[in-house]
Amino acid sequence: MAPTSLGQLKPRKQPVQDRSHATVDAIFEATVQVLLRDGARKLTTRRIAERAGVSIGTLYQYFPGKEALLYALVSRQLDLAASAVEEACRENHGRPINQCSDTFVNAYIDAKASNPESSRALYQATAGLDMKELIDTAIMRLHRAAYSLLASSSDDLVDDLDNVVFSLIAVVTGGTRQIFEGDDTATRLPTFREQLARMCRAYLNESKVSKRV
Amino acid sequence: MAPTSLGQLKPRKQPVQDRSHATVDAIFEATVQVLLRDGARKLTTRRIAERAGVSIGTLYQYFPGKEALLYALVSRQLDLAASAVEEACRENHGRPINQCSDTFVNAYIDAKASNPESSRALYQATAGLDMKELIDTAIMRLHRAAYSLLASSSDDLVDDLDNVVFSLIAVVTGGTRQIFEGDDTATRLPTFREQLARMCRAYLNESKVSKRV
Amino acid sequence: MAPTSLGQLKPRKQPVQDRSHATVDAIFEATVQVLLRDGARKLTTRRIAERAGVSIGTLYQYFPGKEALLYALVSRQLDLAASAVEEACRENHGRPINQCSDTFVNAYIDAKASNPESSRALYQATAGLDMKELIDTAIMRLHRAAYSLLASSSDDLVDDLDNVVFSLIAVVTGGTRQIFEGDDTATRLPTFREQLARMCRAYLNESKVSKRV
Amino acid sequence: MAPTSLGQLKPRKQPVQDRSHATVDAIFEATVQVLLRDGARKLTTRRIAERAGVSIGTLYQYFPGKEALLYALVSRQLDLAASAVEEACRENHGRPINQCSDTFVNAYIDAKASNPESSRALYQATAGLDMKELIDTAIMRLHRAAYSLLASSSDDLVDDLDNVVFSLIAVVTGGTRQIFEGDDTATRLPTFREQLARMCRAYLNESKVSKRV
């Protein structure tokens, strides 16, 4: 069982009013900034509130605690990325395998690259917290999207498509993570994207050919 | 910019004596256990000392601080893994590309799998600490080993081998990390290893010069 | 020495209007309920306002602060009890000592028992607050009422009647408090009332002048 | 069920060493002083530690929290009082009813008066905390001691001795509490003691006589 009850991780207040919405956004933004500037170890509620320009009390009116704030932040980002990938996959159903492969790889990297700071920060934030559930959900969505995309391809693939997709996702998400956690993300990402695309195409083609033999 | 000067991160005394060596090992082992059992957030010096069966004072006679302890632990593990990969690569110089690929992938995964608990723990430990230098060093060693291995292959490869190796390593290390951080590592690792090996072979074959002709 | 000047402890506005009166009553009632349900430690202004169905701002329009609210509440309850006892004593002037004794004991316990929940709550509320003045006043009124009653008795009593009354009141109020703070108040109160009445009668009969002769 | 698990309320460390013992005593003593000087509302861990001349960390090495400290303090005092009463009762078994009565009353008041500051403080400390269990235990010990004493008396008493003892204890403990919580404790205690003794004797004699009728 999770060490923290789920009830503690949900936002306290729905941002219905404009001012509230702005406050929540400021807190999220501040969290990302503190994470990037000072690292996870120095991510304190005081710093977050300070950088967000609100009082510590205000922060606690929207989130029942620090962990809940991170949970909400990570949840939001993962959902955005998963949704983007899902949509891209949906739009490319029935295409040749190479295009399917590129679709997935690019959609995922685009999602991460659209907000590189957040992405870097999020990799930090997940550390030491119990975000497994959140991550598992996101991974599952990616899995379904990729599976459905590849299964729809005009090219036929192997029957253990589940394993292929599983490994594909591990490699795409894990590899991308390494790039974002390393130096020179901006410089290296284009190269990596290209190579990763080639790798995945090669892999999937291999999986296709092997079946035909 | 670094919060702790590098000098503070080295062990205080060399474990020249047997008893010292045993103590240091007990502390390392205890750290891994606490990390696995209680998570990074509850990794306190008191718990480590307790589980290691030594007093808190003793811990501080071997390490100048908690961060230094983790630094040393991570350093040791990364060094072991890098050395193992280096050796495997050295032994397979001049082989065909497929064998080179398998060598690297298997050597890396073997290194991680030889002590899965430590590996899982270490992924936790690195979070939030400034281990970039350590990781960069390890990555560089992997890079050199892989580069040298692939360059020696009886098959010719593309000229931007650096980029290929860079991406290869990102994918292998990142993908493996995802497996170790996920559930069912034991169950999923064999499948992943196989698929990753296939993927890398396919990728490198794609990158062969001969193919381009 | 008192942490809050006395001027701060009076209600901000007189409940002249009906709506005002209803609001104040709702707040009082809510305070009692929160006290009983959650205890003195969780008696927060937010909870009181919530349970009373008003906003926190409204609460502060009727009371200058939490302490003043409690002060007013306790004051009202103590006044009710003292008034009830005073009236009962007045109505029984000149009776035999046994009847005087019963009058006082029963009047006091009746006053407390007429609203047992409030009584329990109030004992909680007084804790930790500076209600000494309020309590002293109430005790003094009880003292005067009892003194006057006993002095009027058709039986003669000792000359150190002050001491007798003082002890009588300590015993009646203190004993009753123990019952209300303990378990099974409802079950035990009748028995206690009977025994307390017997005890007081015996005590006062012991103190009769005629006995000394 | 109690809101706080019992495990949280026990001391963290047994004061085996001399220094430890002195520290614990200093903390207890400081708690009493802060309670008397500043009241329950201002009884903060920082103040306690300050007045005890130890750091806040030291306080937490001996007690898992503020509540546990108070729990231990109250427990100690209640135990001392109960033990003293028990012993006095034991030593006066078989005596006439008047002597039994005086024994109990005086033993109880002596116990409280032997450390009037602590007694006053303790009445404050119990406020708002969950000490019911502790208090119930103490009351039960008093009940047994008094019951046994009175049952052993050379005079015969009524058969509903339980009710008599119950009421007796409510009156003695509650009345004494009122004296300690009021002003001029020192001045008023002797008078109250005398009157209370008379009252209890009269009550018990009444209970004896009524049976014989």
Next chain:
DNA sequence: GATGAATGAGGCTTCATTCAT
């Protein structure tokens, strides 16, 4: 008048680290 978002002082507690024994 009523509302409730915002405030921030201050409470409780943890934990890396030191140092006298």
Next chain:
DNA sequence: CATGAATGAAGCCTCATTCAT
């Protein structure tokens, strides 16, 4: 060398109170 009691900075969070709407 080992021990563990002591330290205190710093983290998280609550809650009485204010004030713009």
